[in-house]
Amino acid sequence: MSTLPNERSVRSTPEGLLWEPSERWVRGTKGDVTVVDSRHPVLVWEPELPVPQYAFPREDVRQDLLRPAKHPRTGTHTGSQIFYDLEAGGELVENAAWTFPAEDLAGHVAFEWFRHPGRGLDHWYEEEEEIFIHPRDPHKRVDAMPSSRHVRIEIDGTTVADTRRPVLLFETSLPTRYYLPREDVRLDLFTPTDHHTGCPYKGTASYWSWRGEADVPPNIVWTYPDPLPAVHVVQGLLAFYNEAVDITVDGERLERPVTPFSAMLSRRRRT
Structure with a gap:
């Protein structure tokens, strides 16, 4: 279970991140392998990105599929220094996941989406609906x-x-x-x-x-x-x-x- 407070307002971190708990059931797959299956995701907004992304409690992630990145892409996400390669379905995806340095987001893992072809998972689902490109922003109409x-x-x-x-x-x-x-x-x-x-x-x-x-x-x-x-x-x-x-x-x-x-x-x- 996530250790984040059960609040619905958007919160900020000293690193400039904004985050908000989500009640959506989110799953991510690579090939036939389910890599993420979470009912407690967190939406995170980075200062330089106009769209949100998900971070997931580690217990909702197949951590056995993650390896410390051989060539970490530091500087690509706000303050992040820890990156992971993903090995699933016989395929190795470099820098597929990372952790944010913010204390509020400790214990959570984020994944690349389709904005970076070849660096993310193949499919993402909210409930039973497949979603594309990036998570939908709940504050956008x-x-x-x-x-x-x-x-x-x-x-x-x-x-x-x-x-x-x-x-x-x-x-x-x-x-x-x-x-x-x-x-x-x-x-x-x-x-x-x-x-x-x-x-x-x-x-x-x-x-x-x-x-x-x-x-x-x-x-x-x-x-x-x-x-x-x-x-x-x-x-x-x-x-x-x-x-x-x-x-x-x-x-x-x-x-x-x-x-x-x-x-x-x-x-x-x-x-």
Whole structure:
């Protein structure tokens, strides 16, 4: 059993970590081997990461599968110095797990997720639902709502989409995303790519890139062909990065926001 206090408010540590007990039943597997099986996980937020991760009481972890890391990746997690390699199902995964230095989190082990391919477990489950990329943040909401607003999107002065039947997706700490019917988007001006991303709230997205000569980052348009049930209303609709296109809503031109995606889009331009 975890030694953490039975409190529901987010707590902080001198190392700058935030943590909160969770009541979800969480399991993680590598191949056919269950590595983690916990009914007392803890959500941890590191200062430099916008998403949470789980840490688990040691008794809920197959410690017999962990080995002191041969090449510990110190500096990759806040203050952490102790890292473990994982040996399961005939496979060795380096730096698959680590411990936080905070006294409040003593006796807990954290694992890499899909943000670092090849360094984490294969599958994670909350209750009976598989989850992807990172744990869902209990303090974050994602709401998709059909609307009759007039939305027009331009790239370098060219209107690439115009609709009065968008779906607005509101996600905590991010700008509103406008999802548009395909027939209201000039898809002839874009080329499909093999780029895909995953989201724990929405699912797996496919992308298109701009075919014109304007300085636009690749993979500027995306869709969720098979979204998660909570946002099923966006299925097959198309969205653009507000950070890189001009969006006008009900006659009002929106300012381009600065978000964690802005730096990513800038790097795409350079590459």
